[in-house]
Amino acid sequence: MLELRLLRDEDLPLVEVWLNQEHVKKWYEIPSLGLSINDWLYELRERNGEFKWLTHLVVLWQGRPIGLCQYYKCGDSRDEDFGSLPIEGAYGIDYLIGEETCLGKGLGKEMVTSLVDLVFSFPDAKRVTADIDKENKASERTLLSCGFTLFDAECSRYVLTHKSNNITG
Template sequence: MTQKIKLRRFEDNDLPIFKEWLKKDHVKRWYTEPEDWIAEVTLRDSTFSWITHFIVEWEEMPIGFGQYYKCLDANEACYSHIPQNGTYSIDYLIGEADCLGKGYGKKAVQLLTEMIFGLSDSKRIVVQPEPENRGSCKALLANGYIFDEHYGVYQKEK
């Protein structure tokens, strides 16, 4: 069933559903600054053009969100211990509550990972979900990411 999952580029008409997802309890628990996320996708062609934003679709229906970016562009302290050249990070969510626990998040992580590793300059992907976000952590482990206990990040080498 999850093979019907795909990523497509975020478009302006996706903004209303994205805003709705950010209000849902299972999302806002992890995405605590919704106005920042909304600004990011709204300004994706200018200020945040260094981030590539997607809608996760299942059978052509939007069910979630994903994005990737070069860590060098983000300058995030949590990844400063990792060589920055060739390092990417991802964010993702399943917004539709009835789509949780069905492997769609795992498939979205797989598609984002494949997309990044298809880029000539990519060497690794690092992700730092909240430890309590078991679904996210399980999706990463299922896709071959390794948890670095010292730094609290998941990492996958190309």
């Protein structure tokens, strides 16, 4: 069973190791967008300042940290283009499994499910979105297995609408 807990300062060295793992780095270092691993680390260090609108969580499996995830209100994001996605009640998520030995065990699905359940516990949450690299087929399979649908093929944005809402998209 997975647990999610808030990121702590003492987690940062381990997260840096994860971000530099080849299976993570290829999706999080995006030269075409000017994003490097150092940008992600800066965001994590500034989580109580400039990036306080993001909530970073460490993923624990059998009591040990194996990954990282985050959520945020889409309306608080200054950089991301959500296209025609209705922003009211929309939350974005990002996630990674840093421990290579934990890949291919269904933990990604469990992590996304736990994260989505957490977001949908907020009274204003209507939908959750994730924007992934089009080539990241493992992440695509994870999102689809969690009930997400492709919302925008051009940017590879997936959306899951809360069951209690009759809102499409």
